[in-house]
Amino acid sequence: MKIAIYGGTFDPPHLGHELFIKAFIEKYLPDKMIVIPTKIPPHKACETTGAADRLAMARLAFKGIAEVSDCEIRRKGKSYTVDTLEFFKRKYPDADIFFIIGSDMLLTFDEWRCPRRILELATVVAAPRRESAELVEEMRKKAKSITEAMGGKIEIMPLSPKEISSTEVREGAENSVSPAVLEYIEKKGLYNESAEIKKIKEVLSKRLSYKRYYHSLGVMNTAAELAARYGEDVERARLAGILHDCTKEYPAATHYEIIERYKVDVPKDELGVEKLLHSxxxxxxxxxxxxxxxxxxxxxxxxxxxxKENMTTFEKILFLADFIDPSRDYRGVEAIRKKAFRDLDEAIVDCTSFTVKDLAKRKKTIALNTLLCYNSAVRAVNAKRYLNEKEKDK
Ligand SMILES: [Fe+2]
Ligand SMILES: [Fe+2]
Structure with missing residues (x-):
């Protein structure tokens, strides 16, 4: 059995990718072609489109020509090629695995995690990103030096994939994506970010740690999805999401300095809880x-x-987006995620009771606002239940 694996960010997946996959299938005749959108690419400083959207777009783009796997998106932490190949080797122990990479990836192959193991697990197929005899020559030399030093097999695929970069697609080359992907992009409002958010991202991607920035992007996307679901302004939700933790990594002294300088009204019981000050x-x-x-x-x-008590729909959206963004993996998060799209108050009851129990277990201060928030969400849920039952009795 021959399995081909083609990984990438697919942000967005475009016709160049599709043509490339078709050409590969024609030449190598694999029994199974697997496309894998990566979760956190180790070579990239930051990511713009959420993993769930890239996965959904890849499924639309490659429907009928390749299987799209979410194995890297589901894996915790950074995703490395070697882990993915080990995963498929375990799944298909007798298969010959072909791992497809671009020319730029081949040229930095020795910097990857466990390159020798990668060559043991798969035949690497490298394709030039543009038509250039010089580039192909450079790739051949590089492949030779790698295999001489590490063993294994690297093949150069002699074709010129249509050259459309993801950047061009993002900048408006609508015809470069399939109609289904284009419809998805338009429906979700992807890639038409306001100048304001672009600028904020530029600042925060440098200021925040990778983990915090990645979380902020997740909250931004989740808040946008919730806003679309509950009829709130998506762009405002994105703005709140990207900014919500903008001071999270400031030292305690800086928080107190800001509170002092701007005469911020902080409830007494929250003043001593460092974790709460960044909001x-x-x-x-x-x-x-x-x-x-x-x-x-x-x-x-x-x-x-x-x-807090009696939050507006918009405030509830940000509160929940922070609790359920894709980087969260606490036990029970999946159920709260589903609930958040069904009923905001029910999800808030779950989040706040989780927080209260957790804080009590660790003997930490529970902010009065958290209890008020819990109580008002419970009241809202009960009121809706009462109305529903009354409706049924009619
Ligand atoms: Fe926060
Ligand atoms: Fe946060």
């Missing part, structure tokens, strides 16, 4: 540094950690 200082900096004047965005940032 208050985050709202201040969203206004002072990033120029956000929308009062509801600022209040949603300000209460995103502790919550």
């Amino acid at each position: 208050k200082t985050g709202a201040v900096m969203a206004k002072e540094e990033f120029g956000v004047t929308d009062k509801e965005i600022l209040s949603a940032i300000s209460c995103h950690t502790a919550g």
